[in-house]
Amino acid sequence: MDFNHAFAIEIVPTILQALHTTLLVAVLSSIGAAAIGFTLEVTRRSGRLAGYAMRFVIDFIRSTPVLAQLYFLFFVLPFYGITLPAMVVGVLGLSIYYSGYLAEVFKAGIDAIHRGQWDAAKALGLSGFDTIIFVIAPQMLRNIAAPMGNYFVSVLKATPYLAVIAVPEMLGSGFDIASDTFRYAEPLVVVGIIFLFLAISIAQLVRLLETRLNAAHNR
Amino acid sequence: MTEGLPPADQNLAVEASGLCKWFKKFQALRDVDLQVRRGERIVICGPSGSGKSTLIRCLNGLETCQQGQIRVNGRALAPGKNNLEIRRSIGMVFQSFNLFPHLSVLQNCTLAQVRAQKRSKEEAVEIARHYLARVKIIDQAGKFPSQLSGGQQQRAAIARALCMKPGTMLFDEPTSALDPEMIKEVLDVMVSLAEDGMTMICVTHEMGFARKVADRIIFMDEGRIVEEAPPEIFFSSPQTRRAQLFLDQILSSDVH
Amino acid sequence: MTEGLPPADQNLAVEASGLCKWFKKFQALRDVDLQVRRGERIVICGPSGSGKSTLIRCLNGLETCQQGQIRVNGRALAPGKNNLEIRRSIGMVFQSFNLFPHLSVLQNCTLAQVRAQKRSKEEAVEIARHYLARVKIIDQAGKFPSQLSGGQQQRAAIARALCMKPGTMLFDEPTSALDPEMIKEVLDVMVSLAEDGMTMICVTHEMGFARKVADRIIFMDEGRIVEEAPPEIFFSSPQTRRAQLFLDQILSSDVH
Amino acid sequence: ETTRERVLSEKTIVIGVHNKAPWGYRDQNGNPAGFHPDLVRAIFEPLGVTKVELVIADFGALIPGLVASRFDAIASGLYITPKRCELVAFSNPDLRLADAALVAAGNPKGIKSYSDIAANEDLKFGATRGSVQGKNAAAAGIPESQMLLFQNTESTIAALTSGRVDAIAFSAATASKVVSDPNIDGIERASPFTGLILGNGKEKVGHSAVAFRQNDEDLRDLYNERLAELRADGTFDLIMEKNGFSKMEKAPDISFSQLCSGEL
Amino acid sequence: MSFPEILVGIFEGFRITAAVVFYGLLFAVPFALVFGILQHFTRGILRFLVTAVIEFWRSSPVIILLFVFYYALPIFGVVMSAMTVSALVLGLNIGGYGSQAVRAALQALDPGQVEAGLALGLRRSRILLLIELPQAIAMMMPTLMNLVIQLVKGTALVSLVTLGDMTFRAKEIAQIEYNPVGIYSGLLLAYFIVCYPVTVIGRWLERRVGVGEGQAHGL
Numbered sequence A: 001m002d003f004n005h006a007f008a009i010e011i012v013p014t015i016l017q018a019l020h021t022t023l024l025v026a027v028l029s030s031i032g033a034a035a036i037g038f039t040l041e042v043t044r045r046s047g048r049l050a051g052y053a054m055r056f057v058i059d060f061i062r063s064t065p066v067l068a069q070l071y072f073l074f075f076v077l078p079f080y081g082i083t084l085p086a087m088v089v090g091v092l093g094l095s096i097y098y099s100g101y102l103a104e105v106f107k108a109g110i111d112a113i114h115r116g117q118w119d120a121a122k123a124l125g126l127s128g129f130d131t132i133i134f135v136i137a138p139q140m141l142r143n144i145a146a147p148m149g150n151y152f153v154s155v156l157k158a159t160p161y162l163a164v165i166a167v168p169e170m171l172g173s174g175f176d177i178a179s180d181t182f183r184y185a186e187p188l189v190v191v192g193i194i195f196l197f198l199a200i201s202i203a204q205l206v207r208l209l210e211t212r213l214n215a216a217h218n219r
Numbered sequence B, C: 001m002t003e004g005l006p007p008a009d010q011n012l013a014v015e016a017s018g019l020c021k022w023f024k025k026f027q028a029l030r031d032v033d034l035q036v037r038r039g040e041r042i043v044i045c046g047p048s049g050s051g052k053s054t055l056i057r058c059l060n061g062l063e064t065c066q067q068g069q070i071r072v073n074g075r076a077l078a079p080g081k082n083n084l085e086i087r088r089s090i091g092m093v094f095q096s097f098n099l100f101p102h103l104s105v106l107q108n109c110t111l112a113q114v115r116a117q118k119r120s121k122e123e124a125v126e127i128a129r130h131y132l133a134r135v136k137i138i139d140q141a142g143k144f145p146s147q148l149s150g151g152q153q154q155r156a157a158i159a160r161a162l163c164m165k166p167g168t169m170l171f172d173e174p175t176s177a178l179d180p181e182m183i184k185e186v187l188d189v190m191v192s193l194a195e196d197g198m199t200m201i202c203v204t205h206e207m208g209f210a211r212k213v214a215d216r217i218i219f220m221d222e223g224r225i226v227e228e229a230p231p232e233i234f235f236s237s238p239q240t241r242r243a244q245l246f247l248d249q250i251l252s253s254d255v256h
Numbered sequence D: 001e002t003t004r005e006r007v008l009s010e011k012t013i014v015i016g017v018h019n020k021a022p023w024g025y026r027d028q029n030g031n032p033a034g035f036h037p038d039l040v041r042a043i044f045e046p047l048g049v050t051k052v053e054l055v056i057a058d059f060g061a062l063i064p065g066l067v068a069s070r071f072d073a074i075a076s077g078l079y080i081t082p083k084r085c086e087l088v089a090f091s092n093p094d095l096r097l098a099d100a101a102l103v104a105a106g107n108p109k110g111i112k113s114y115s116d117i118a119a120n121e122d123l124k125f126g127a128t129r130g131s132v133q134g135k136n137a138a139a140a141g142i143p144e145s146q147m148l149l150f151q152n153t154e155s156t157i158a159a160l161t162s163g164r165v166d167a168i169a170f171s172a173a174t175a176s177k178v179v180s181d182p183n184i185d186g187i188e189r190a191s192p193f194t195g196l197i198l199g200n201g202k203e204k205v206g207h208s209a210v211a212f213r214q215n216d217e218d219l220r221d222l223y224n225e226r227l228a229e230l231r232a233d234g235t236f237d238l239i240m241e242k243n244g245f246s247k248m249e250k251a252p253d254i255s256f257s258q259l260c261s262g263e264l
Numbered sequence E: 001m002s003f004p005e006i007l008v009g010i011f012e013g014f015r016i017t018a019a020v021v022f023y024g025l026l027f028a029v030p031f032a033l034v035f036g037i038l039q040h041f042t043r044g045i046l047r048f049l050v051t052a053v054i055e056f057w058r059s060s061p062v063i064i065l066l067f068v069f070y071y072a073l074p075i076f077g078v079v080m081s082a083m084t085v086s087a088l089v090l091g092l093n094i095g096g097y098g099s100q101a102v103r104a105a106l107q108a109l110d111p112g113q114v115e116a117g118l119a120l121g122l123r124r125s126r127i128l129l130l131i132e133l134p135q136a137i138a139m140m141m142p143t144l145m146n147l148v149i150q151l152v153k154g155t156a157l158v159s160l161v162t163l164g165d166m167t168f169r170a171k172e173i174a175q176i177e178y179n180p181v182g183i184y185s186g187l188l189l190a191y192f193i194v195c196y197p198v199t200v201i202g203r204w205l206e207r208r209v210g211v212g213e214g215q216a217h218g219l
């Protein structure tokens, strides 16, 4: 079972057909994770009790593997009458899982903002909501572009887990080819290289964004 | 919430009575009383850690006091609430400027006008340009704070506060983060505000400024107001030993 | 590497000739010459960005000059090399203290003695305690930097530099990050060092200090040494218009 | 040293299973169990090979694991197909099985064949990724949009019990084992059920066998010799019975090469 | 099986999970330190090479690496045990992330610290060892705790290469017992029990680092 280059090239188009699912899941999950994570973190700051509750939620999410969470959402929730399509479970699962991490990133990003910014916003009579949206969030974004980008790469890399709940993403299509042809090395290596390429492209984009952001507001 | 305060007096801009403030176990303010008339210019000084910043931060509710009452323009400050109305009627300028780095100078000046005071965009810009001209940086309006010198940044911060058309301005060591050459720019602006009759409460160690514009100097130590006097009297014959010592130290390091 | 410099003179602690330094395209030093005798006390002043810090950072090799030569105690500084010997013979005190936050004050003072000068642990501790006593913070020896006030931190930084028994001390605005009251503590220590005959090169705007201890004041502007004179002459009758302006601004903000 | 020599001299054979009753699994005491492990033991024990070691892998990892020498043989209900023959050396077939479908109790959707499912686009069908049933279902016309492929048998069953799919398919053996499991409620075997109908009008059936590495043909031949002996002396029937297979499911006496060439 | 029995059954895989984590750390920690430091100090082509190695381990999906290392490499004559493959792949993946934490911490240090060391006549290597690393490591302890948790959770994949960890046990129980609610809830709980204490320690370290430095450093 040597590595067959011709075969490897031959299967690229088939695997690329699953690329759009992988990218769609990755993009939607990234957006979902950022939105949920930001909400978690802002709620955590809103009061003492909410703070402890959200802290626990965040820690729970972070302390369990994404696979276990996906199994749970996919196989257990239906017993309580919630049967969501596989794709929705996949996007929801990855969003929830990475929201736990992004909440931490947002925390660091917000903590790094000088306390005087809150003071100044308060002193100008801005409401809490306006302060977060117009003063804190834009500055936070600049602080966290790099770590947030890293997590977007992680979301991408986590899409193969969705194979376990039957979402037709790239690794799954790789396995399909493997089980059709019983050649494993080629599809997996091809899928691996595509992932590596995507991950590095995203990382590079983030780096570009970061330098642009830094150049725009260099202190 | 106004027990301890006399009935509201239309001539008073700020009244505080019996303020006590603790950080955990540490008491930063001890029974502070303060009355500021409209148009009065107050300079607060005192050694580091004496509670000057804490006092003026309490006045617009950035810190809440555990004891005592504060009234601004006759309205009582509700502890723990978001006293938006009162905050909008008091402008505050910080030691470290605290401009919003992601907004241009003009946007810094219009944000709160539009979001908090619901002025139209055009009106806000017009007002902002007026005050930026007032502090002589109208030509920097489009720049970001990071592109300005320290003195220009502080003047932008003053303009931002003025845009809210506050009755009273609070300054917390507005020049102490500046290079010697830039201090003067900012003091000049403050002197001209004082000359216009703005109510001002200013924490500063710039004794030249205090001498020139202050109606009253308040000297604090260990969370208390220790001495309160017009500048002529404060500088020439401080009543307490603590103030005497403080003046000696602060003046001795410069020689003319 | 010593063309441009006269033959080594035993009486000179620091010699620099024709220093030019660029950051990318920006020229921060323009043809600077400087000779400092042993025991001499130099104060360098000038507007922000004039190259003061860059100059003294070049003197112990923290920055390398693209042109010009530097000799310390007769030894030429090799550009780009790790001039360990020279660095050990020059003490440097920074504006922001730069104490090592993970080490106690005593450990801050002994680390380089043991690791760079190969002194025994006991000897190093003894020397450290001596200099900590000298700057009057021997009672803080066991604390971590974060537990000290700014003035105490700066004095610890001075003690740390002194422990290397340097022939020359460089100070870069050692008091400008301090509160007014703490400035005096640190200036007192520096005055007493000066009285002991230590060679000192000090960037500062504390004109009282300059007047009291400096043998010579060097005024820089735009990367050049513009004026060089004993303090009596510099303060009373600066020769250049730039220095005149600078003195006006720096002195005008305080009134006595 | 060939694998055959090593197995005989070390008296140990390592088999790969995908942990699925009744094929090949580890019982509650941790011992190898299931039809193929029993068969392998019966075949090799008289030759002095006393120890059968189990390596558990995902079904899809069985062939790569064998090729990568992670074990000496696959003894886990693998069917003989021409494509698989290109990669591994199969023994002669031991069982002959049709596809079976499992549905919710009472078969509310009335599913009787793959084509029933293909005909109703509201129905969802589940199978294990890499299984023959998944491919048969696709060949019978069930489109991708109706088909969900799961990582392992448990997930596939869970998908049915949780109502995510309306029918799942296994080999008849697995299906009867699942249905007889007291822990699973609410599902039943769709009966009758028609699998994939081939061009010649017959239903496609599967022939299971043990698989060896391709250059271990000597070991495979040894196995085949012994298999013929066991079929003759009745031991084979006992093992079938022990693992819940009926006589109907005994493979006819044909050679692997006939199946590999696609003749049957 | 009752829920507690299921949980106990899952924990029978704890020994393997713990072993993978332990050996994984043996790969992760040296890799993170060495490559983080190298990336901080090298320039040009050397830095590119260092970055390429880090990116390879960080950006490839673990699930694919495990498969390739375990099932494909033996074809080329490289045979490693399942435990070695798991520890290597998971360890170096986490080590890749760790190297970024090391580099970020070194970069976040006030440059004045290095200058003070230089001004005292210390060698560059001594400064790294005595001044930069102690501070950097203290600063990144919370991040490292997060990475340990990631590693624990990453072990959920090793059943793919036939190791009997907690997830494997859960699947095995699922084989005997068709009870998705119990088993997948149990799996979620099992990982939470293992990871939550580490999370709490991480939080504690985070607070301590924040206090010791006098201010919060955003990594």
Ligand SMILES: Nc1ncnc2c1ncn2[C@@H]1O[C@H](COP(=O)(O)OP(=O)(O)OP(=O)(O)O)[C@@H](O)[C@H]1O
Residues within 6 Å of the ligand: B023, B024, B026, B028, B046, B047, B048, B049, B050, B051, B052, B053, B054, B055, C179
């Ligand atoms: N958020 C806080 N938490 C705990 N203690 C505080 C806090 N803010 C201020 N303090 C303490 O309260 C005391 C008074 O502080 P304050 O900032 O009002 O002093 P100050 O007079 O403004 O001094 P400075 O001249 O240094 O600005 C100080 O001892 C300070 O340590």
Ligand SMILES: Nc1ncnc2c1ncn2[C@@H]1O[C@H](COP(=O)(O)OP(=O)(O)OP(=O)(O)O)[C@@H](O)[C@H]1O
Residues within 6 Å of the ligand: C023, C026, C028, C046, C047, C048, C049, C050, C051, C052, C053, C054, C055
């Ligand atoms: N690392 C650097 N990279 C680029 N430019 C620099 C760098 N360090 C200093 N400069 C520039 O060199 C010039 C001289 O800087 P330097 O710090 O020596 O000034 P200074 O006289 O010490 O000013 P200050 O009083 O503000 O400390 C400034 O214009 C500064 O922007």
Ligand SMILES: [Mg+2]
Residues within 6 Å of the ligand: B052, B053, B054, B172, B173
């Ligand atoms: Mg203050």
Ligand SMILES: [Mg+2]
Residues within 6 Å of the ligand: C052, C053, C054, C172, C173
């Ligand atoms: Mg400087």
